[in-house]
Amino acid sequence: MNKSLAVQTKKLTKVFPGNEAVKNCNMNVERGTIYGLLGPNGAGKTTLFKIISGLLTPTMGNAQVLGKDIVSERDIILSKIGTIIETPIFYEHLSAAGNLGIHLAYMKKKPGDIDAVLSKVGLSNTGVQPVSKFSLGMRQRLAIARAIIHKPELLILDEPINGLDPMGIREMRDFFIALVKEQNMTLLISSHILMEIEHIADTIGIIKDGTIVREVSMAELKSESPSGLEDYFMDIMTGRKENENTI
Template sequence: MSYILKTNQLTKVFDGKEAVSSVNMHVKQGEIYGFLGPNGAGKTTLMKMVTNLIKPTSGEIEIFGERLTNTSYQVFKRIGMIIEYPIFYEKLTAKENLSLHCEYMGYYDKRAIDRALDMVHLHNVDNKKVKDFSLGMKQRLGIARAITTKPELLILDEPINGLDPIGIKEMRELFKMLCKEYGLTLLVSSHILAEMEQMADTIGVIQNGKLIREVSMQSISGEQTEYMEVTVQDVKKAVYILDNQLRLKNYKIMNDKMIRIYETTATLQEISKVLILNGIEIESINKKHSSLEEYFLNVMNEEGTAK
């Protein structure tokens, strides 16, 4: 297995408290690795260590097969990044900012600037100062800066913050294209689970500084369960019908109106018909499957229970 980024027992301590604790992360070459966790879980701290913005207390980081040290400078020419909020020279234009970035990165293909701006759909900003950009435009510019020099690894900390739904969709498609067509590897943190579900190949779940799960989206999809979700006026009566007439046992009462039925012996039409014939008023009945959000919340709950 070829890993472009690995960590070994990576730990960071602030004021006697472990912000990141013994993390062993494995990012495969040519994949999108989705990094999930609640606020304060340690995502940004770990990304800052990987990008050499802060030093680990202990543990090791390996990038492109080489151990990261205090003198690892050349390796960062192969990495593009957004960590937290992207900062620019506010009185310069987008192109001037990207030109400076290329200069200090030692990258001199001037056509790359227009290509990057086009990729993030940042148009008609030639004479506009960055100080006049909206939050979403600055976020797009940050992504453009990260990809201008054609890096092999992109490290993006909440890259779709400030974007509207159209912008989120455009960036999702861009990330997938960069991975598939250009062979880039992406490490992306996000709190928008639905986006990760549509984009990521592997998911890493971090809580309280510990990487508690590292799993492929393919295996999560294999674990996902289809079920029928029924919303009714009278849950107690509906459950009585499920038990005594349909002989269903594998269901769960979600609240005072909703039932999830996991049985495969009865169809949606059969359940609906029997409930209606017995005077149960159905507000909705749909076939669904469990989502990444449910998987994530279950992992969080399991970790909390384990403690």
């Protein structure tokens, strides 16, 4: 594996009964960058994230995460990544701080500065309020706090801004950029809000029918498509970009 890569997959495939969810998928995520994974519903984004996170075993192919094989060295990888995949589950009767404390204990990490992390995600004033009383946006902020509390090298976030209001989305956008710059973290993120990915990503991967059909830096994308990410994405989805390349 190229040491400059945080994630590298080769011919990665996951087959469920009657469904080949990921097909010969090749992905390259540079360390210390933000990689935005885009695709329509059912394209394979969540399945791919689950494989990279060690939650699913690939049927075929290979995935290297932080220089380790996700199958044979899964436990080592899990201690170095933070994730939000699908709906986060919490101890509903506990506070935000209580949930983070349990997570740190489970990860066998020293108690970190829980208050500082809660402040960074905008939950510093929740006190002893149980999570059962949290709004959807507050729960999503707590999920982000839990994903970063142990200072992972790689952060994998599947639709992390769901439930956030416009101010919250802006706050999290700036927060993610700062994490990567200040902690040399790598961020792999998906979102259906293309504009937000366009604001923060260094590289874009587009997945269609289980396969990454395009991987491009934002600089290259802007050169190819001056009108921006939305038009570029739609051209890929409709086949217009491929047709242009064959002319």
